Amino acid sequence: MGIRRPQPYPYALNTAVDMLLKEEFDKYRTMGEPHPLLVTHNIPAKLFQNQELLNEWRDSRRGIRYFDEKLNATLFGAVDDILEFEDGKLAPLDYKSTGGKEAVIYSRFQLQMDIYSFLLEKNGYQTTGKGYLAFYIVDKKNGFEDRLPFRKELQVIDANSSHVKKLFSEAVNFIRGEAPLEHSAKCQYGQWLKRIEEIR
Numbered sequence: 001m002g003i004r005r006p007q008p009y010p011y012a013l014n015t016a017v018d019m020l021l022k023e024e025f026d027k028y029r030t031m032g033e034p035h036p037l038l039v040t041h042n043i044p045a046k047l048f049q050n051q052e053l054l055n056e057w058r059d060s061r062r063g064i065r066y067f068d069e070k071l072n073a074t075l076f077g078a079v080d081d082i083l084e085f086e087d088g089k090l091a092p093l094d095y096k097s098t099g100g101k102e103a104v105i106y107s108r109f110q111l112q113m114d115i116y117s118f119l120l121e122k123n124g125y126q127t128t129g130k131g132y133l134a135f136y137i138v139d140k141k142n143g144f145e146d147r148l149p150f151r152k153e154l155q156v157i158d159a160n161s162s163h164v165k166k167l168f169s170e171a172v173n174f175i176r177g178e179a180p181l182e183h184s185a186k187c188q189y190g191q192w193l194k195r196i197e198e199i200r
Contacts, residue, residue, distance in 0.1 A: 006188040017097040017136060018080065022058070025081055026051065037134055038083075041154040048082035048090065057082070066122035068165075073172045075164075077115055083132060090125045092116035092159070093132040103135035103153055110157060118161035131159040 028035045029047040038045060048054055057064040063076035081093040092113055096103070113131025120127050136150040174180075183190025 006192055014097050018095055021095045021134070021136070022080065037152055037154055040152075043083070043132070043154065043156075045083040045085045045091070048084050054079075054082060064116070064119045064123060066119055068168065068172075071169060071172050073168075075115070075119065075168050077112070077119055079116055082120075085128060088126060089128045090120050091128045091130050091132055092120070093134060095134050095136065097136045097138075097150070099138045101137075103133070103137060103155055105133065105155060105157060109133060113157060113159040114161055115164055117159040118164035121161055127159065127161070129159055131157050133157065 025035055025047060029049065029051060032046075034043075034046055056062050057079045060078040063078040065074055065076040067074045079092055080095045083091045083093050085091070094109070094112060094116075096109070098104070110131075113133075117127045117129070117131065133155040135153050135155060137153070139149040139151045142149065183193070
């Protein structure tokens with residue numbers, strides 16, 4: 001009928017940067033050396049050494065998972081990387097690329113670090129209670145010249161996994177509820193569903 005589902009945000013450039021960063025971090029992992037970003041910011045950690053397991057955790061179809069028997073539901077996420085500290089504790093590391101002037105830690109980034117820490121703990125690992133955000137910020141000062149220069153910084157935030165199980169339970173129960181909330185008037189998905197109903 002020519003009624004197309006709304007398209008997601010086009011993150012092609014972010015996806016390309018993410019892929020290149022994974023390749024770069026994996027190169028240092030293979031060499032057994034700390035990534036220069038960790039050295040610059042005096043982070044006393046090495047990159048998680050189990051590449052095979054990390055590849056599974058990175059996979060958006062598999063990811064790192066936790067099955068809640070009481071809820072009969074699975075929570076999972078696809079990590080970018082994991083840091084491993086001398087005491088054996090782990091911490092999530094996520095790559096962020098932006099064209100903004102500075103790194104901004106949005107609430108969804110905080111939630112992401114909380115959930116990744118929760119998932120690591122549920123898979124039997126101890127965590128540091130920290131999350132690491134590797135920001136790659138486009139440097140616009142010196143023009144383009146067929147290249148996209150970045151400046152790099154690492155932000156460390158507290159990761160609190162204690163509220164994740166409750167949040168997960170609330171989300172599952174909401175989805176399974178009989179009466180979902182109404183779409184707002186501006187919601188493209190709501191408009192899409194309304195148009196579909198009109199032609200049925």
